Amino acid sequence: MARVKEQAIELIKSLPDDSTLEDIQYHLYVCQKIEHGLKAVEEGRVVSQEEAERRAAEWVKSSGRKQR
Numbered sequence: 028m029a030r031v032k033e034q035a036i037e038l039i040k041s042l043p044d045d046s047t048l049e050d051i052q053y054h055l056y057v058c059q060k061i062e063h064g065l066k067a068v069e070e071g072r073v074v075s076q077e078e079a080e081r082r083a084a085e086w087v088k089s090s091g092r093k094q095r
Contacts, residue, residue, distance in 0.1 A: 034058070
């Protein structure tokens with residue numbers, strides 16, 4: 028937990044002095060999503076581009092919409 032706190036502090040220090048609270052929240056959110064994505068990759072919880080396209084096509088097909 029201390030590591031996360033230190034990362035947040037470093038991120039905030041790296042932002043411009045006129046950053047808003049919304050700016051800080053956004054940057055923290057993006058960093059969190061990147062961390063989750065990297066963890067997913069490490070754990071093998073990923074699919075190839077081809078598999079993602081296949082799944083998307085199946086999803087569109089099952090929704091009753093016509094594909095382009």
